[in-house]
Structures are given as structure tokens and as C-alpha cells.
Amino acid sequence: MxxxxxxxxxxxxxxxxxxxxxxxxxxxxxxxxxxxDPMEDFIGSIKKLSKPSKGASGYEKDLYGGPSTC
Incomplete structure (x- = not known):
């Protein structure tokens, strides 16, 4: 209101x-x-990326949206 x-x-x-x-x-x-604290935000982002995902590595899945084709 x-x-x-x-x-x-x-x-x-x-x-x-x-x-x-x-x-x-x-x-x-x-x-x-x-x-x-920008460093705290940066570290939080790194931790989020480093968590493993099912199938592909967490990093590749976050970056490319799927499993690696290599």
C-alpha cells in the first residue's frame, strides 16, 4: 500500500x-x-560453481548447460 x-x-x-x-x-x-564484501560474493560464486552436478562436471554443466562433448 x-x-x-x-x-x-x-x-x-x-x-x-x-x-x-x-x-x-x-x-x-x-x-x-x-x-x-565483494570478496565474499566472489568466493560464494566459486563455491556454487564447484558443486558437482549429476552427469557432467558441475563446471561444464553450469557453463554449457549440458554434458561435455569432448
Whole structure:
């Protein structure tokens, strides 16, 4: 319900105010990203890729979507 009210308020803003709001939201997202640990995200991605899958190796299946043809 609150989101709908916010959307209605945004629709009434002029172009200049919408641009200011967009820049503000982008800055907030950048702040959030800087608080997260990129190395932790990277290690999590590596762990996800290294899990074995049925049939093909997990890495090949994740990359190519199926078993190796080699």
C-alpha cells in the first residue's frame, strides 16, 4: 500500500524532480554495494560453481548447460 502511494507521488513530480530522485536512489544503491564484501560474493560464486552436478562436471554443466562433448 505504501509503495502505491509513493508511485502516485512520483507521477506528480516534474521532470527535474524525477531526475533528482533518480540520482539520489542511484547514490543510495552505490552506498549499499560499498558496504557489502565483494570478496565474499566472489568466493560464494566459486563455491556454487564447484558443486558437482549429476552427469557432467558441475563446471561444464553450469557453463554449457549440458554434458561435455569432448
Amino acid at each position: 505504501a509503495v502505491e502511494k509513493i508511485i502516485k507521488e512520483i507521477q506528480h513530480l516534474n521532470r527535474k524532480d524525477k531526475a533528482r530522485l533518480l540520482r539520489f536512489l542511484e547514490a543510495e544503491l552505490i552506498k549499499e554495494d560499498s558496504r557489502e
